[in-house]
Structure formats: structure tokens, C-alpha cells
Amino acid sequence: MDRPVVACVLAGGIGSRLYPASRGDRPKQFLEFGGTRSLLSRTVDRTAFADERYVLTRESFVDAVHDRAPEAGLLVEPAGRDTGPALVYAAWRLRERFDREPVLLSLPSDHHVDDDAVFVARLERAAEIAAETGGLVTLGVEPTRPATGYGYLVPADGGDALGGTDYDAVERFTEKPDREEARRLRESGAYWNAGIFAWTPTALLREARDSPLAGLVDALEAGEPERGFDAIDAVSVDYAIMERASDVFVTPLPVAWDDLGTWDAVGRTRSNRDADATNDRVAGGILSVDATDNVVAAPDRHVSLLEVEELIVAAYDDRILVAPRESSQRVREVVELLRDRDGF
Template sequence: MVQSFIPVILAGGKGERFWPLSRRHHPKQFLSLDNSGDSLLQSTANRLLPIAKNWNNLWLVTTASIIKNVKKHLPHLVDSNILIEPEGKDTAPAVAWATLEIVKRYGNDVIIGFFPADHWIKNEEDFLITLDSAFQLASPGNAIVTLGVQPTYPSTGYGYIEQGKLINYIGNLPAYQVNRFMEKPSQKTAELLIANGKYSWNSGILIFRANIMLQELEKYTPQLLNSLRKKGKDAYKDFEKISIDYALMEKTQFTYILSANFGWDDLGDWNSLERLTDKTTINIEHCNHIGLDTTGSIIYASEKNELIATIGIENLVIVRDKNVTLIVDKNRTQDIKQILKQIANCPESQDFL
């Protein structure tokens, strides 16, 4: 029997570092940031359809608070393929629950891929070729495959994976055992990792045969898995937030990394716009902007009939969206989350989230 390859979109993220354009009920995955006209969620679904073959085999995990927007952006998605979490508890519960539900329909031999909804892919043909190689590596059922992206600069916003022993070439792509996962590093550490040459960015994309994932979850997170088996999504109230990397990938001996080079960005914060735009321009402008002595800045307005005027600034992010204006140093965009915590603690400011 030919194995099925079932792609699952992880669409429950908050996208806080794209605030104020990304809000509580309209997070980053619903934004169009690359001038394609499609939201990030729509682009993700469209490039996965060749893998799924049709909408009946494309799945999605999201949260109750944004389900209306999901259905608006993906009207052809089958309701029975949408798993609605009561609340986001990071990726470990999402991966475990979706795997259990997919096995009920397709059996233990199904190949499952998990894909965040907010990625930008430059070359979709190379992306599909890479997924075919990942499918081949995962098919025997003894590998949980993650895609490692070749770093192009010392990013402090991505996690890293250290490549271990080369085990094979799948197509033209080298596959390695994983030595270790690393959280987001400091600038100095990121530079050392790039110079080392054995580290890849962690794309957050996983491909595996269902039985190996369930076997390893049973071994390393039995309480989470068994709670989901007994209660389904009702088990969420008992879970702490935990990523699949921390819960499983850092512990199992079956993790492999497949080197990918299809042009990738997870669009983590406003600085990502620079990587999607012609870098020969003085500023990145998504608005009606008039500037005097303004350089190296990202300037965005959601309403195109508004004017942003600047004088004598450099290396700032300026965003105007509805009733909020954000001004932040480009080197401090990671701290947007701290501002949101302060807003969340002010009862009179909840409408700004």
C-alpha cells in the first residue's frame, strides 16, 4: 500500500512581535507581508496542497479564539480536519493530539508533516523536492525528520541544530543524525555557530511516520499522550506549555536533520520585512512616507491614505495600525512582547492587544 503524506498546519501562534498589526484576534498568520495578496496562512496551505493531493487530506491545528478567521481565509478546508485547541499550550500537545486523530483515519503507517503557518518560502519547487526526500527518509518508520535551514547570517531569533554523523544522501540532500538542539543564542554565540559550519537553523518543520512519534511520546511524555487518548482536547486544561523540541526532540535517539536550501524565513518580527524587500532602498516603506534625513528604517501603515513623516531618524521601526503607533529601535524588536505584557496588565488598555 502506498503511504499517505498528511500535512498539518500549525496555526495557533500569536505573532506578538508583529504587533500592532498582529492582534489577539487577527494574529500574524492572517497578514500578507510579501505583497503576494495572500495571507501567510493561505500561502502555507497552497504550497502544501500538492503534498495533500486535495483539501480532504490537509489538516490544521488552531485555537478557538481565531477559528472564524481560519475559515474565512481557508474556506475549502474540511471541518473534520480542523483541530481546535481550547487554548494554546505550545507545540507538544498540538503534535501529539493531531497525530492521534490522524492515525484514527489513516492508520499507524501514515507519514505526517507539521508546518508552521507563518513561514515564507522563496522557491516552492525546491521546497517540494525537499519534502519528497524527507518523506523517503521517514518512510521506514525509524526517523523523526526535521528540516535544517542553511544559515545566511548569525540570527539571534532562531533556534539552531547541530549536525552529527552523515548517514545518507536522500536525493541530493545530506541527512545527518542530530547532535543537539540549541535555543536562541546571543549575538556572539550565533557568530560562533555560523563559523563552526555544523549548525542549521531549526525550521520547526517535522516529518515522521505516525508509529515512531507515538512510540517516542509514550516513552518520554506518557502522561501527555495518555491524557489525550482518554480525554482528547479536554486534557489541555491539565497541561503546562511545552514545545515538541523540549518534550521529545531533544531526548529521542531517532531525530535526523535534512539540510534544506529553498529560501526560508519564519518572519519572526518587523525586521523580517528587510529580508523580503529590495535592500538597495534607503528605507523599507509600506505606506505613504515623506522623510528628511531618514535612513535604515522600516515604516509601515495599515491605512494607505495616512501619511507618516519623519525627520532625522535612523534604524527605527515605525508602525501605524488603527489606534496604535509603535516606534522601536530595530535592535529591540524582540522586546515588543514586554510592552504587550504591560498593556495586558492595564484593564483600560485591553482593546489595544
């Protein structure tokens, strides 16, 4: 491809659903979860093929990002407003840094993939599709279960065209369906929306001008990013742009993938099964007596489980969380209450 490929890794969030491991001063992208390298470090390493790499983050995380990804450039968003404003800001900033317009690969810093080589090949292909079509490209993962915590996208041809072209137009997005709808979507050939995108800055800014982020684009082009962020509400890029855009395409990501946003997901992908292979141990020690399918994350502690199943037991610092595993998505509700009472 005759234009530069630039990777932009998003690392400005907190990850409240992974409380208490993730806190205001210790967001999830800096956690290691059983390894010796942070989630952010691993993600930046996966983008080594790109001509340039950047991490998009907030001012308070700059030093921590530099420590974990010194090889990447830094983009600091004026304020935290979710992925929509963040990615529009990144496109505006990065477009002006190159003589020839780049293709941007935008990806979160907190995902699990089981085959880095295939992942890289699909990112490179997504960049080519973005250059060929001039549209917005998203990578879709074939669902392995009727998950209710992920967004889904439906290919225009039900996935049939992918065998010939390896990409298809997106007919519609569905955000976090109930279990019955998730099962139906899975059976109909829909993909999980992995939140990994490829586009040129021109393509994204074009679509953003006809979206709730139009005021931000105007302010950016006037050289007033702070004013633009002050004038908008937090909104995801899916809701603000992707679900409204006309030229959106999906290409498959054929790897085992998970969004490490909940304790349930961390238990599935980052754990070491305990001695009798019945519980997911993320950190700490376990004694298990007739206890199954629990997630235990308790560094420097020992947890005894007796006749319980499908629980989350997470203990970090002076905080302990105990919850049903199926309620992983609701942990953020605990965090919101704590923010109001005694801090997060």
C-alpha cells in the same frame, strides 16, 4: 511512497511580536503584508502536493481559517499550549483517520520561502526519510547571518554526511544563542531549525511518552484530550520532544527562508524599498530625509523619517509602536504589559 502524506499547518498562535498589526482578534497568520493573500493561504497552497491537508487552530479562529483555507480540513486544539501539545494532539487525531499510517508534515503558517518548487521537493523528501528511518525529521536552513532569534541544530557529522545521504542525525539543539555563539555555530556547519518536521504519528507519540508530555499522551489514549491539556504546561515541541529524542534527523532546506515572527524579518522579506532604497516599507507611505534601514508599516498613513536609522515604526488602528529594529524580539514584552493594563 506507499503511505499517505498529510500536511498539518499550525495556525493557532497570535504572533505578539508583530504587534500592533497582530492583535488578539487579528493574528499574524491572517495578515497579508503587501500581497492579496494571507500568510496562511500561501502556506496551505504550498502543501497542495499532500494527499490531505489540515490546519490546526483554536476554536475562536475556526471561521477565519475556513475563509482563508477552505480546501483544508480543520483540527481544533482543546487549548493553546504551544507547539508541543498541539503537534502531539494532531498526531493522535490524524492517526485514527487513515487505514494505513500516514507520514505527517508539520509546518508553521507564517514562514517566507523564495522557491516553492524546491520547498515542495524537500518536504516530499523529508516525508520519505521519516518513513525510511522511523524517526523524527527536521528541515535545516543554512544560516546567512549569526541570528540570535532562531534555534540552531548541529548535525552529528558536522554536515559532512549530507553530501552522500542528504540527511544526518542531529547531535544537539541550541536555542537562541547570543551573537558570538551564533557566529560560532554558523561557522561550524550548524543549521537554523526551521520548525518544519516530518514523522509518523507512531514515532512522535513514542517519543512523547518519554517526555514532559507523557501525561497528555495517556489522556489522549483514554479519549480525554481536555483533561490532558488541563494537566500540562505550555511547551514547545523542540524542548519537550526534539531535544530529548534519540532518533532525530536533519535534511537541508536549500531555499532563502525566514520566520516572519518579527518586524525585522517582515522588513527583510515582505517590504518594498522606498524611493531612495534606504528603508523597508511594509505598508503606507514614507518621506525619508537622511534616514536609513528603518521598517515602516503604517497602512493608510504617511510617515516622515528624519535622521533616524534602524527603527521600527508600525501603526495599525489606534496603536503605534516605535522601537529599535534590533529589539524586534522584545515586542512581546510590550504586549504582555498591555494585556495587564488595557487589553491586546
